[in-house]
Structures are given as C-alpha cells and as structure tokens.
Amino acid sequence: MTATGLKDMLGREGLTPVDKAVALLLQNLTTLPLQREILPLPAALDRILALEILSPEDLPAHPRSTMDGYAVRAADTFGAAQTMPCYLEIDGEVAMGQTPEGKVQQGKCFRIATGGLLPEGSDAVVMFEHTVPVDASMLEVIKSVGSGSNIIHKGEDISKAEMALPRGHRLRPQDLGLLAGLGITEVEVYRRVKVGILSTGDELVHWSRTPEPGQIRDINGVVLAGLAGRAGAEVTDYGITPDTETAFFESVQRAVSENNIVLFSGGSSVGMRDLGERVIEKLGSPGILVHGVALKPGKPVIIGLSGQCAIFGLPGHPVSAMVCYEIFVKQALAQLSGITAAARKTPVLQARLDRNLNSAAGRLDLVRVQLLQQEDDLPLASPVLGKSGSISTLSRADGYFFIEESLQGLNKDTEVEVHLLS
C-alpha cells in the first residue's frame, strides 16, 4: 500500500493511507515522557505497570498440601493397592496456619488439610479418598503415591527473582491476586492520560437543551467522553465552542495546556478543515502530522502534535468521529498510557459476511456489523447500513471489520475479522 495515486475528491493528492498515518502518529508520540505514580493494590486495578515486577520471594514459601489427606513418606506407600493396602501409624496432625510440630517418621503419617504446611520428613500426601481409617491411630492406604504427589513445592507457583509481571501490563484482578500473594502492597503505575474534549459548530446545542430548527444536539461530546473514560483516561469536557477562529483557537489552546490529548470534532469537514489546520499550526511545532486519510468513514481527520499534546480534529458526523477514535485516538491513548504494543492488541472475532459488499479500491473501508449467532458455523456478520451522520447505526452495531485498500469488495460468505464495540 502506498500513498502514491491516492487523491481526495478535489483531485488533490495527499490522502494518507491509514497504516502510515497510525505509524506516523505513534512514532511522534514515542518521544513524549510518561508520568508515574505509586498506588496501593486495590486502586491499581486496570492501571498500567510502569516497572517490571520481580517476585520478592518464593510462592509458596514452604511446601504445602494441595489435598485433604495424610502427609507421608512416599516410599512407605510403594506397592499399596486396594487388594494390598499398606498400614501407617497416625502420629500427628498439621494444624492450619501453624508450623507442624514434630517430624513424620518411617511408617507413620500426619493428618493434613488442603493448604497445610508439609511436615518435616514427609514428601507426599495421600488423598483422604485413598485411605481407610482403621482406628484413631492406624490408617490403611489403598493407593501408592510418588514423591511430590499432592503437594505444591516451595517456589512452584513463582520463585524468588522470577518475573511476576512485565512493564506495560494492564493489571487485571488475577494480577492483583498474584501481587497480593507475593506481599506487594503498592505498585508504580503510569498516570492516567488526560483527555480534553471540545465540540465545534454553530448548529450544536448541549444535549440537555431543546434545539431550535436548524440546531442539533451535540452527540460527539458524550460518545468521546465515554470512550476515553472507559479506556482509563481522565476526561475534561470543554463543551461547545463557537466556529470563529479566535474563540476556537483560545479553547483549543487552553485544552492543549491542560491535557495530553485533545479531541475536537466538527471542525474537520471540507468547509471547516482549514480552520482546524490553521489552529493546530498556530499552536506550535511539530504541528500537523496528517490531514486526510484514505479511510471511509473518517477521511477528513486531522492529526497534530503541539509540544507534548496530541490533537485530533475529528469529523463532525458521529459515525466518522467514532471510527477515527477507534483507529487513531485509541492507539495514541494506549501508547501514552504506557501499554506496550504487544499488550495493545484488541480481540477480533471471526464471522461470516452475509452478503456481497462493494468498496472503492485505494481506501480502507470500515463496515459496521451486527453479529448473529448460528448453529454449527461462525456468527453471521450483517452490515448495518446507514449514513455516517446516523448515530443509531453505531448503537445497533456489535462491531466492525475492514475492507482492505487493495480490494474492491468482498463476497458473501467471506470470513471477516470483527472488532467488537462492546
């Protein structure tokens, strides 16, 4: 795929292919410093580790039983079977939460529960189910065990100095569990990315107001705030800004000074595009990185960088704005959040296209779909048709897939990779 020959509708060259635009964006963000903070364990849920974590100790710290039963010397049980049981003297009991007293001698055993610390002398546990108590002090063992059976060894879960979690990893509940198990009570994570959101357009009114004829309620502010908030950003909503260059410049300038990422929407259709471009250039270097991409919907997006703040001029149509968020802003937010590229992959779901679809070569087409479960086959991907100004099509969509730049369409029954909008 190359930019050569990609022209916009005015015949101007310069529409940037999507993967090139993403690469250019991320490359420009790599130099930006990421800030860190230290958080206690529960508050660190879903945050991104700023440092690799090595295990400070062996887990478990001592060998433990993984079953309810009897701690034995495995050799004492060799040959034991239903038809030829062996007999062991019950010589003690491991109390939960305590160090066992005494030592398991040859021909003897200790009662032990799951999680109990393996007493000295023993090297295996015979499950309760494979024993028959003869009396209070004598046990019949009806199945032999090998050394190490039904125990978890010292350091078997994770050993001292082993890597517990890599830098750039998002802390899931089970990861907090591992840290808790290791006695790590606080962790260094990256700070939340600050995202400022503005809507522009003289026709817009806040969604809580009743629009006059000719006016419409602002939709993008709500959608973008929800998307960025869910992704872990600290969102500031700067509301609706008038279309005049002075007012718009001042609003964006303020937002840029207070955030790591600024999103404005509505200022990047052909008519408004120059204003967005001028304002980004005026805010300082490096300025515009990309204006116009070979993507449908979403073509008129503008991407810029002013000092350490990434600026996105998103199309005003709700569908186009959300598509540009998904393809460009999400990546930038992930990178500035400190998530490693490897950990940034979003799951895709295989589905089968339910009709023939046409597409123009030379641009990436994003197709919204509903997914319909099928018996004994992949789910059906059914395109949600509708204009890019139609918010209901986004609300009806379960996800989207791409038609590559090199293709002029896809046939019914083609397998497609659906990115979920969940």
Place this chain on the structure above:
Amino acid sequence: MTATGLKDMLGREGLTPVDKAVALLLQNLTTLPLQREILPLPAALDRILALEILSPEDLPAHPRSTMDGYAVRAADTFGAAQTMPCYLEIDGEVAMGQTPEGKVQQGKCFRIATGGLLPEGSDAVVMFEHTVPVDASMLEVIKSVGSGSNIIHKGEDISKAEMALPRGHRLRPQDLGLLAGLGITEVEVYRRVKVGILSTGDELVHWSRTPEPGQIRDINGVVLAGLAGRAGAEVTDYGITPDTETAFFESVQRAVSENNIVLFSGGSSVGMRDLGERVIEKLGSPGILVHGVALKPGKPVIIGLSGQCAIFGLPGHPVSAMVCYEIFVKQALAQLSGITAAARKTPVLQARLDRNLNSAAGRLDLVRVQLLQQEDDLPLASPVLGKSGSISTLSRADGYFFIEESLQGLNKDTEVEVHLLS
C-alpha cells in the same frame, strides 16, 4: 449429558453437570425482583436499561445536508455532466444553526454546509466538489444528482416511536450518544448488584501482613473483588473469617442480609465443605441448590440461595475460585444486573491448540491458555500448566477453553474457542 454415573472420588453420586448447575442457578434467580433507579445520562454509562426506550422524536427533526455544497432541486441538474454542465443561480445561503430564509426556486440554489437544514423547495445537495463557481451569483454544476442525494431525511437516523434501545441493554458510549441525540437526559436503569466477599481459613492473613510459617496471604478476596467490581457490582469486602461454625455463620448471615450475592472462598474443600453446607442450610430456604459439579478445576463449589441472596461457596485455591466465578457467579451477577440472556454472551476467539491434551470423560475441563499470534493462521492456544493453587498461572493466562464432558482429550491443531480473561 446427564448426571447419571457422575461420581465424586468417594464414589458418591451427585456431581452436577455444569450446564445443569448453571440452569438450576439461573432458574432460581429469575423470581427475584430487580431494583431500579433513575440516572442522568453520563452517569448511566455501562449501566443496564430497565425499560425499553422508544424514540420520542424524529432524528433528524428536519432534512439536513450531509455534504458541503449547494441545495438544489434535483430535476434542475438532470443531464448535467463535465462535458455539458448546467447553470444555477446562487440565491441564498443556509446559515449554520438557523432556519433557512426563503425558498429554492426553479433554476436556483442555496449554498449549504454539512449539517445545514435543507431549505424549502430543494430536495438534494450537489457536492461542492461537483461544482465550479462562475461568479458570486452563478454556479456551474458538472454532475447531476437524484432527488434525496447527499441529504439525511427527517427521521432517517431513527423515527419517532421506533425502538431506540431494548430493555436489558448495557449502555455503551455510542448508546449514550443516541440518547443525547434524542434529547433523553435521564434513564431508568437497574441498581448495581451488591456483592459481599468473605475469605475463610485459619491459615489466611490479609495480603498486607507478613505471614508466619504455615500462614498464607489471602489472594481470593482481592481477585473476586476486582472481578465483581469490574462487572459493575458494588463490592463489600468482609475480610477473613475464622473457620469456627459460630463465627463463620454470623459473618455469612450479616453479608447475606446486606447483599444480593455473597461469595465465600476456602470453605468448600472436602474438609470444609460440610461447614459451608450447614451454614447455607441454616440461613434459610431454599438453601443448597448445587454442591459439587463435574468440573475441573472447581469441583467442590457450593451454590445456595437464602431468601433473595445467592450464596457461593468457592474453593480456596485461587484458580478454582476464579474458574467458579467465571462459570457461575458471572452468570448470576449478569442476571441480577438485569442483562438479558441474549446480551450476556461473551466473545470467544478461535485458536489452534498447540499440543495433545488428555481429559477425563464425565467432567468439563477448563484449560487456561496463553495466545500466541501466528502469521496466516489462527493464534496458537498454549495451555498454561500448573496446579490450581498457583495464582501465577492465572496471571500468565490470556484466556481459557473447555474440553467437553463427552471427550477424553483433544488433539494438537484442534480449533478451540477461547474465552478471554482480559
């Protein structure tokens, strides 16, 4: 699949097949009343709609332009082409956010921007790119348009009284966008489900404390709180409760009186199982629904219902506890959250097993896996081996798949459906 012939290791029948246990659980929860509350739009993100929402109006309320260009009578442009343009008089302009003044007469047009309200008389918009201005008052049109071109009709996004969102739907950012567009400023949603969490076991200490030999740090409390919190529940952590029947009963009783779901872990291994059972039965009817399932790991789970509170006795091993959460608690939480069964499906990802795996017939095996991306093929699913007491195996896992009860294993290269632990 049937329960007949499913026996536990003591030869006792009564291990319930997993799908039967889930069905029994959900069936018992259907009768419980769900509470509701009214929330303003932004606060309703990720909450579950308690009522179907019908559109109160047409969106858009008036036909609008979807392009920058000129509002025309389509018939005036018929036959227009690059080689044979037609000429229209520019008779006005639609100001953004205003009702257009006047009417488009035959042979005339109005300048209009994207989102502009279509002026009376016109029925289409010619894109700016398909025109050449002759002078300030005359336009050359080089491509004809059909009636309705480049406009979005009144009610085309969604029409009055059409269903906007179904009951039981989780409100995503794009759904809030639709509601904002329709001027719906608050919605009735189900209340958050209250989940109380207890850990039991005399060997447990809080993860912030240094364990003595024989003691271990509580892991399940952190993991379960994270999982339930992420799923939208209001979580109360009741900490670690002693194993004695009196103390344990009082703790569970208090948690049951304050929550919709109570999870205790550690009290359901063979040794502790009777205590958990006795306590649930003592708390009142209907009591125990399931004790012991044909599942590995997770077999000793106990599921009960006391009045309107679901009670889960989860195994003490972290892996088993999380598996039982994934299979049973998650479903109960979704149902008590008001999410419809159809909306409850979790995405699965097709992957290819990287080795042969054995499994015992008659029980459902849950296999944790790491996913490794491959060029030109499904990702590889590589089982994460390790004991069910090993929390690091959960932290290393990207997801899990099942080996069905009827199978004795799976061959290398089998396609498996991986549920993501993201």
